[in-house]
Amino acid sequence: MSILVDGNTRLIVQGITGREGQFHTSQMMAYGTNVVAGVTPGKGGQEVLGVPVFDTVREAVRATDANTSIIFVPAPFAAEAVLEAAEAGVDLIVCITEGIPVQDMIETVQYVRRQGVRLIGPNCPGLISAGQALVGILPGRIFTPGPVGLVSRSGTLTYEVVNELSSRGIGQSTCVGIGGDPIIGTRFVDVLRMFEADPDTEVVVMIGEIGGSDEEEAAEYIKEMRTPVVSFISGRTAPPGKRMGHAGAIISGGRGTAQSKVEALEAAGVPVAATITEIADKVAEALGR
Amino acid sequence: MKLIESQAKAIFAETGIPVPPGRIARTPDEARAIAQEIGGRVAVKAQVPIGGRGKAGGIKLAAGPDEAYEVARQILGMDVRGYPVERVLVEQAGSIEQEYYLSITVDRDRQAHVFILSSAGGMDIEEIAAQHPEKVVKLWLDAGLGLRDFHIRDLAVRAGVPAELFPQLAAIARRIYEIARSRDASLVEINPLARLSDGRLVALDGKMEIDDNALFRQKALAELKEAEGDHPLEVEARKRGLQYVKLDGYVGVIGNGAGLVMTTLDMIQRSGGKAANFLDIGGGARAEVVRNALEVVLSDPDVKSVLINVFGGITRCDEVARGLLAVMDSMDIRVPVVVRLAGTREEEGRKLLEGTALTPAATFQEAAQKAVAAAQR
Known part of the structure; x- marks a missing residue:
């Protein structure tokens, strides 16, 4: 599924x-x-x-x-x-x-x-259910069917992670790019709810970045989830007040820092990877491989 | 983009929000003449795109024209938190009875416009929220309903604004909502919104932020953007259609995708280095875009090495490699360039770069380490 x-x-x-x-x-x-x-x-x-x-x-x-x-x-x-x-x-x-x-x-x-x-979306790469349907601009050839659900604010970072997962023989259920804008239709918590209800998604990878507080809100929900979540936050070294490519990737008024997101996630018991390879390590761990 | 006080106040005046009489001066003599014209006490205010001007000594009162000349002389040419002061606003200084805070902005979490009103105006909203959270009153708007009179009454009552001010407050609130919509402003802030001794509500300071995504339909504001005081390299990159942010390190970074580039900056720091910039070339690495990106990054004298980090998705790595080779052939490269290609046809791409002046790297980590080492050599 x-x-x-x-x-x-x-x-x-x-x-x-x-x-x-x-x-x-x-x-x-x-x-x-x-x-x-x-x-x-x-x-x-x-x-x-x-x-x-x-x-x-x-x-x-x-x-x-x-x-x-x-x-x-x-x-x-x-x-x-x-x-x-x-x-x-x-x-x-x-x-x-x-x-x-x-x-x-x-x-x-x-x-x-x-x-x-x-x-x-908007400003997103769309989504793909590996081996079933591609509705977006993601490069289909790097995805393989399997148990990992992925949700991300970044397109290329998703591809990086999927590439790493696929190369280790870890496949994906659905990968959703929710977009890099400040106002988006579907947020982390919405997709996490769907993954939680999907019997074929065994582990979820959530890739966040600076700006807003979607990750903090997601952390609250993850506390109730049975499906394990592994996370990664980009922009740990981004300066405040600067828009980092995505319209939504900005630290403003001291809010939306990577540190705040990492802390919220760790407090919810979510392993937060420091590098892309570490994401795959933690996923493998969560899958018991 | 941010508008400075005088630009925001010009828009306030245009839409009928009361502002004190005043004008811009570029020299102490001009400041004196404007003070003469206004008569009485004036405020002389540095026009820089940053808060905290008062504390930095960028705002001063003057009793008359001669004193206006003197304080303008002090403020013009001073440096307010990194911004040189080239212009001051000289305006009438009325006697203030009470200061309010009023703004409309975009609440990302509620996905709506939000009005914020406080009776503790005069300081930053972050400060008010920290010191007097009970004095920060918010109202979220439904885009379909818009702003109604009952909204304003509700806001005013909760903020403790006296009833005799409701009509003036309502008029100003309606106008800033109108500005937010008609000018695509993601922030319109009046702080302080002052009640003067004659009972009038006047916008003593103003701040606005315009949504960059809307500049295509905000032609007049887009022209201000051209003249904005960003780093010269940011202005140049914007002209070339690149997403570029100048940073204070020495490893130049080029990558595809905002998240990937941000992660590259993080990896450089993890490897003991500091990035000189953020540069996202976006999807599909066409040779012309890569050339533009390299030209901008290499024109930065702080750059001691460059890291090009590309994930080939739809675009194949061998195509990216060919594009890179074409650019390198025709450009004079003065610093080491580390290239990491991953994704579709990465092997083929890496083969093409063998034996060139480019330093190949297989992984994210290796690329960051090599780029940092090359810069420190």
Whole structure:
């Protein structure tokens, strides 16, 4: 099993006719994801890689019974694309776009939450259930099916960890990139809850970074979890007041430091690795290997 | 991006939030003339993008034009916590009865705009929260409902603001909410919001932060960003579309992905060194981006070695290696460069770099250790 995406995923790609949208559609299809439709306003009736393109998400959902949408729409229009997907009735929206204004995301996140629609991202690499479905821009070839669930605010760091795990013969159930923005649809604690309920996830890796207090909040929940969690926090040497690449990676007013997160996690009994290799060591330990 | 007091107050004045009469002076003579114009007591305030100006001696009162000249002479050219003072704001200093704190900002955890009001204005909000937590009153907004009159009454009552001030407070609160929305401000702060002896509420100081992601639709503010007082290398990197932060060490760092680069900085410290910068080249390592990144990092005189740390995901390591070779061929490299390629086709990538001036490294740790050692040699 896995969480969020699997063989039943029927995917719409919003922005399928763009360069990024088209390239990653081909990658997702090659991985075996069931891409049922594309949406680009004004391009309805065309086909991309054999996938029918519609003008609106509602039309695409009606015609194909899609349940998930992934968004490759430029930042000025991306929040609206999320809202359109939410209104059209999909269950899961994955927003890859980076650089969406915070104000747009406040409105959007509050709305999708009220609608009961799950949003992953924005500014994220998406997610993958190893061997089942890829909904995102993650490099499918490094993932192998197995018992480790992974949730992360960073894309490339996820790949590093997965690469290390896979090279040691430790596979993954689902890997979720929740995104590097300050306002995101799904936070650590949401994904931890899903992993806790997934019988096939035996250990969870949580990769956090400076900024905000999602990791501290997650630490509180982990105290109740039966599934063991291993963590890693990046940005231990980041200076305060500077945005480290991700819009959300900033220590402000003395809050959001790596130290505060490490302390909260350790207090919850979570082993916090100091290096990438140590993450894999601690996972192997937790798996009893 | 942060706006300084005079920029924030210009926006306040434009939207109808009362501010004291005043103008910017660049010389003591200008300060004298402005004080003359205003008449009476004036405040002379250093215009720098950092808090704690008062304690650093960057804000002084003057009884009249001559004293304004004198304090402006002292403040102009002084250094406030690392920022040289090139401009002062000279404005009317009214007599203050009570100082409030009022702001609207983004609460990441609640994923909402939050209003903060306190009757203990005049000091930093962190200080108020530490010393008088009971005096910090918050109100979270629903984006669909927006700000309603009952919200403001609720906030004012809880903060102990007297009823006769409600109409003025309501007008100001509505306007800062409007600024937050229309200017994409992630912070609008009035501190102190002062009640003067004549009963008026006036914004004596203002601070604003604009969401960088929204600059595409905030053209006027984007122009201010160009002139912002960042490190010259940060300005240059921004022009080239790179995510770069200048740090105070000596190992230049280039990597793909914010988390990966942050972790690289951490590894350098673990290896006994200090990073000179953060630089994220993002997904897909195209040769042109790598060249731009190397040029920026190498133009930093503090850099004694460079560590390039790339994880090939969708992009293959052999392609990254070819891009690197092309760049190295056409550039004069004055310091050792350590390259770590991992992920898809890493073996092929490493083979391509064999026998070149680049120092290969197989793991994260090895790369950091080699880069630190090379810098200290």
